[in-house]
Amino acid sequence: MTEITGIKACVFDAYGTLFDVNAAAAHLKDELGGKDAKLAEIWRLKQLQYSWLRSLMGDCYVEFWQVTQDGLDFAMEAVGLKDDALRKKLLDLYWKLDSYPEVPAMLQALKDGGLATAILSNGSPAMLDGAVQSSGIGDRLDAVLSVDEHGFYKPRPEIYEMVTEYFAIAPQEVCFMSSNGWDAAAAAHFGFQVCWVNRTGQPQERLPGEPKKVLNDLSELPALLGL
CATH class of the missing domain: 1.10.150.240 (Putative phosphatase; domain 2)
Incomplete structure (x- = not known):
């Protein structure tokens, strides 16, 4: 796995990545x-x-x-x-899932470091708004992007393209984080620089697209990006 450089935006899956689905x-x-x-x-x-x-x-x-x-x-x-x-x-x-303990401080470190931050999720806008507000991380996010705009779900490439269109940046300028191995693979295949947040020690999916880094949780991310 290679280094992650040239990042302008850090984008997160929501459920299982920022918010504890259990x-x-x-x-x-x-x-x-x-x-x-x-x-x-x-x-x-x-x-x-x-x-x-x-x-x-x-x-x-x-x-x-x-x-x-x-x-x-x-x-x-x-x-x-x-x-x-x-x-x-x-x-x-x-509607008010707990965020993982490291999430607020991690997002703040990214913002303090000058990086844009966003969610890209299968969740509906109302669901995502509820989770963001209840966890108190709304002021640390620049955008919350939902597949509802397209009417179909990940891992269609059009969903990942929402990020590049919103921020007007190239895929390789996005660092994407997901706890779902299939999502990490699809995002890497699209062209994002991907960190797979493998919280439960799962084997890697046998799919096109390989994450650049595998993290135990999101606390490691700011240092990985040189912040």
Whole structure:
């Protein structure tokens, strides 16, 4: 893996990268009867699968909030839960997911270093606004870009192109961070300089596009960029 240089903008995936997608289930661990980890795993998997499949099916796009609800419904049935009140609590918590502990200071360091910062996410604008506001990082971001503008999901190259168009810069001037191996690969294939935030020690995806760096978390990023 080579060095990362010539960066003008740092762009982040939202869910799993800046915001902890397991937080909603973790907050309700007791009510979930110890099924929180399994529920969170299935919920996230179905959320991603439904976004990909809807994109491939053509005219089946719905906002990520609907995909999130559909994924939860599948996950609850898969772990043997049927509780409308609990479902509502889980969905309400998804609007105010915890950011990872290192995120606010990391973003501030990037801003202090003169770099533009942004989110590029499958999330709907309202969902992203809720997460950004609840985590208090809005003043550290220059843009929050949602796939909703296009009506299909990552990893279509048109989604990554939103960044270069917004900032009027070349792909190689973007440092892109994602905790999703498939997202990191697709962004690298597009031409971004990519840091894969591999929080859980996953193997690398067998896809075109290779990240330049693999990070344990985002606290390492400012120093990596010479800040």
